[in-house]
Amino acid sequence: MDLDNRHLEEKYTQKPLLQVGPQLRALNLQVASIVHSSIQPLHMLSLLKDMEKKFGAESKPWAQFTINKGFSALEKLLKDFAATYASGNVSADVFLVADIEQSVERFGVDMSKFPTLSRLYETYKALPEFQASSHQRQHHSQPSTT
Incomplete structure (x- = not known):
C-alpha cells in the first residue's frame, strides 16, 4: 500500500480502504493491481495520443482487447465475492x-460480457458520491497561454 493510502487509512479510521480479514484484503489488492497495471494506463490521454500517432485507428481495438482481458480477470475474481459492492x-x-x-465511454467496451461488473457499475451510478465525482461534472481549467 502506498503512502497516500496509508495516510487515508490512518486519518479516516471509521471507513478503512482495506478489510481486516486477509482473504478480503488480498482480494482488494488483486483488484487494485489488475486495474492499476492493465486497465488504468489506457485511460491516460498522453498515452492514447501517442498510440494514435503510432498506430492510428488500430489503437482503439487494441485498447478494447486489453481492457476486455482485464475485465475478464476481474469478473472471474469477483463473481463469488461481489454483493452490493465488489468485496x-x-x-x-x-x-x-x-x-x-471510462472504458464504456471512451472505448465502447460492451459490459454485457461482464455481468458482475455491470451490476456493480449500476450500483455505482446510483451513488451521490459517484454522480458528484463523475468527470462530466468536473470543471476543467484551461491552461494559461501566457
Whole structure:
C-alpha cells in the first residue's frame, strides 16, 4: 500500500480502504493491481495520443482487447465475492468505478460480457458520491497561454 493510502487509512479510521480479514484484503489488492497495471494506463490521454500517432485507428481495438482481458480477470475474481459492492464494502470499488466508466465511454467496451461488473457499475451510478465525482461534472481549467 502506498503512502497516500496509508495516510487515508490512518486519518479516516471509521471507513478503512482495506478489510481486516486477509482473504478480503488480498482480494482488494488483486483488484487494485489488475486495474492499476492493465486497465488504468489506457485511460491516460498522453498515452492514447501517442498510440494514435503510432498506430492510428488500430489503437482503439487494441485498447478494447486489453481492457476486455482485464475485465475478464476481474469478473472471474469477483463473481463469488461481489454483493452490493465488489468485496462487501467499497474498497475495491474505488479502483473500479472510474475505469469502468471510462472504458464504456471512451472505448465502447460492451459490459454485457461482464455481468458482475455491470451490476456493480449500476450500483455505482446510483451513488451521490459517484454522480458528484463523475468527470462530466468536473470543471476543467484551461491552461494559461501566457
